[in-house]
Amino acid sequence: MVSMAKPRLADVLARTGAEVLNDAESLDFYAHDIYARGADLEAVVRPADKYQLAAGIRAATDAGHAVIPRGGGMSYTGGYTANAAGAVMFDLAGMDRVLAVDPVSMTVTVEPGCRWAALRDALTPLGLRTPMWGTLSGLKATVGGGMSQNGMFWGSGRHGSAVQSCTALEVALADGTLMALGKNHTRPYGPDLAGLFLADTGALAIKTEITLRLVREAECHGYASFAFDTHAQWLDATAEIERRGIATECFGFDPYLNAIRMKRDSLATDAKQLIGMMRRQGGFLKGLKEGAKVVAAGRDFLKNANFSLHVLTEGRIQAAADADIAAARDVAQQFGGREVENTIPKIVRANPFGPLNSILGPDGERWAPIHGLISHGRAQPCFDSLLALFTEHAGRMEALGIHYGTLVAAVGGGGTLIEPCLYWPDARNPVIEATIEPAHLKKVPKLATNAPAWALAQELKSAIIAIFQAHDAAHFQIGRAYPYRETLDPRADALLLAIKREVDPRGLMNPGSLGL
Numbered sequence: 001m002v003s004m005a006k007p008r009l010a011d012v013l014a015r016t017g018a019e020v021l022n023d024a025e026s027l028d029f030y031a032h033d034i035y036a037r038g039a040d041l042e043a044v045v046r047p048a049d050k051y052q053l054a055a056g057i058r059a060a061t062d063a064g065h066a067v068i069p070r071g072g073g074m075s076y077t078g079g080y081t082a083n084a085a086g087a088v089m090f091d092l093a094g095m096d097r098v099l100a101v102d103p104v105s106m107t108v109t110v111e112p113g114c115r116w117a118a119l120r121d122a123l124t125p126l127g128l129r130t131p132m133w134g135t136l137s138g139l140k141a142t143v144g145g146g147m148s149q150n151g152m153f154w155g156s157g158r159h160g161s162a163v164q165s166c167t168a169l170e171v172a173l174a175d176g177t178l179m180a181l182g183k184n185h186t187r188p189y190g191p192d193l194a195g196l197f198l199a200d201t202g203a204l205a206i207k208t209e210i211t212l213r214l215v216r217e218a219e220c221h222g223y224a225s226f227a228f229d230t231h232a233q234w235l236d237a238t239a240e241i242e243r244r245g246i247a248t249e250c251f252g253f254d255p256y257l258n259a260i261r262m263k264r265d266s267l268a269t270d271a272k273q274l275i276g277m278m279r280r281q282g283g284f285l286k287g288l289k290e291g292a293k294v295v296a297a298g299r300d301f302l303k304n305a306n307f308s309l310h311v312l313t314e315g316r317i318q319a320a321a322d323a324d325i326a327a328a329r330d331v332a333q334q335f336g337g338r339e340v341e342n343t344i345p346k347i348v349r350a351n352p353f354g355p356l357n358s359i360l361g362p363d364g365e366r367w368a369p370i371h372g373l374i375s376h377g378r379a380q381p382c383f384d385s386l387l388a389l390f391t392e393h394a395g396r397m398e399a400l401g402i403h404y405g406t407l408v409a410a411v412g413g414g415g416t417l418i419e420p421c422l423y424w425p426d427a428r429n430p431v432i433e434a435t436i437e438p439a440h441l442k443k444v445p446k447l448a449t450n451a452p453a454w455a456l457a458q459e460l461k462s463a464i465i466a467i468f469q470a471h472d473a474a475h476f477q478i479g480r481a482y483p484y485r486e487t488l489d490p491r492a493d494a495l496l497l498a499i500k501r502e503v504d505p506r507g508l509m510n511p512g513s514l515g516l
């Protein structure tokens with residue numbers, strides 16, 4: 001009897017027409033996210049379209065391998081790092097086309113690897129954008145990643161989180177079947193089956209096409225910044241601004257993050273970015289004037305600010321944007337805030353998808369943000385519990401050089417996002433090195449592996465998540481970091497498991513993500 005040799009998996013995958021990587025360096029790179037390394041991968045597939053993707057998934061799962069989707073790779077919660085060796089990763093960065101813009105029905109359909117920055121470049125000339133229009137990581141982060149782990153930033157003060165912009169999806173199941181969900185122009189139509197696959201951190205299926213609602217790009221803008229002495233005032237003002245629906249974006253920094261922010265960018269870059277933006281928005285002279293104002297304000301205006309809050313407003317006419325800024329001033333005053341230079345919101349808006357150099361601290365420290373989306377009513381006690389945690393561990397943190405800084409943001413209709421970021425001295429990984437601009441990376445000290453600091457950072461991360469859970473937080477980016485199934489009604493958990501079995505009977509779709 002003649003025995004046929006089993007074809008190598010890489011060869012089978014390559015027959016789909018997709019690029020296949022299985023050299024040691026690529027496999028090691030793709031095994032990491034920004035935070036940590038997962039188990040060894042068998043291969044990485046880079047499909048050029050959904051047919052190559054579907055065929056690749058089928059080939060991998062037929063051979064018994066788990067499959068894992070990766071968008072821009074800009075996450076730090078283990079959503080795409082493997083639990084066990086042998087998985088095939090699908091890097092969707094090459095599926096990055098804007099497939100259709102429909103300015104009549106106001107929808108846009110993209111491939112999942114389309115980056116938020118590229119989507120903006122495609123829509124801005126048409127005077128259009130999506131309601132939530134990207135995460136700050138949008139230079140590299142993709143629409144597929146945003147729809148798969150949800151998220152917030154641009155537009156979120158008014159329009160809520162990323163997945164709220166989505167109307168329809170097409171997904172590839174674990175057997176390579178393509179399935180369409182939703183109606184392009186509205187969601188939900190009946191029970192929300194498209195919603196079932198949103199924020200799943202790739203545990204149920206791989207998104208192959210995504211349709212988002214469109215809105216008109218804003219014509220007029222307002223900016224204001226405030227300083228507060230106490231975190232209680234700061235959180236009260238954030239909540240009230242969200243309740244009043246004033247801001248398209250509203251975010252704030254605690255003293256540690258204020259200090260980092262002011263250290264980071266050079267004044268010249270700030271002014272240049274601002275001149276560019278103002279020229280686009282209001283002509284050359286306005287640009288020069290605003291650039292000069294930034295230089296005049298210098299970088300010291302937050303020196304005495306404990307907690308800063310930054311508010312951006314938009315309107316069809318300037319009077320509307322200004323009226324919302326006036327309302328924000330009232331709120332700030334009501335809670336004891338004082339107005340400071342509005343340089344930060346202007347700068348951030350001038351370059352909404354800037355380079356991602358902040359993934360290392362200014363002295364080369366590692367960085368890990370841990371967030372909770374909290375009801376306004378629970379934000380104060382939650383923040384107090386976080387402060388108590390950091391006070392309790394202050395001695396150990398100081399001994400190991402660990403710091404923290406906290407960001408807050410208003411999420412329209414969702415509450416207050418609280419995000420402590422940990423900074424600890426430790427070695428960087430290949431994803432971090434590939435993400436930071438080379439010129440910036442050269443300037444940042446390269447630190448050695450530091451097991452005790454890493455261990456305490458992990459311990460603090462778990463304790464922070466436990467505090468968020470105690471305050472009934474919701475989370476974006478659940479991945480393998482945040483609890484989800486534990487929070488479900490047991491009947492709802494059983495339903496989730498039944499759905500998982502239906503779409504992925506052999507448990508090969510990103511096993512472990514979402515706790516599945």
Ligand SMILES: Cc1cc2nc3c(=O)[nH]c(=O)nc-3n(C[C@H](O)[C@H](O)[C@H](O)COP(=O)(O)OP(=O)(O)OC[C@H]3O[C@@H](n4cnc5c(N)ncnc54)[C@H](O)[C@@H]3O)c2cc1C
Nearest residue numbers: 071072073074075079112136137142144145151152202207
């Ligand atoms: C500097 C920096 C700034 C950030 N700013 C923000 C911010 O402002 N707001 C915010 O919410 N987050 C932010 N993040 C976190 C993160 O970048 C975002 O959550 C982003 O949406 C991740 O997108 P991605 O394309 O990189 O996804 P990835 O990291 O590649 O993947 C994320 C998850 O989605 C899954 N996935 C990816 N594509 C698909 C697909 N097509 N189908 C199914 N599953 C898929 C992956 O398996 C994984 O579980 C930031 C991160 C960094 C590094």
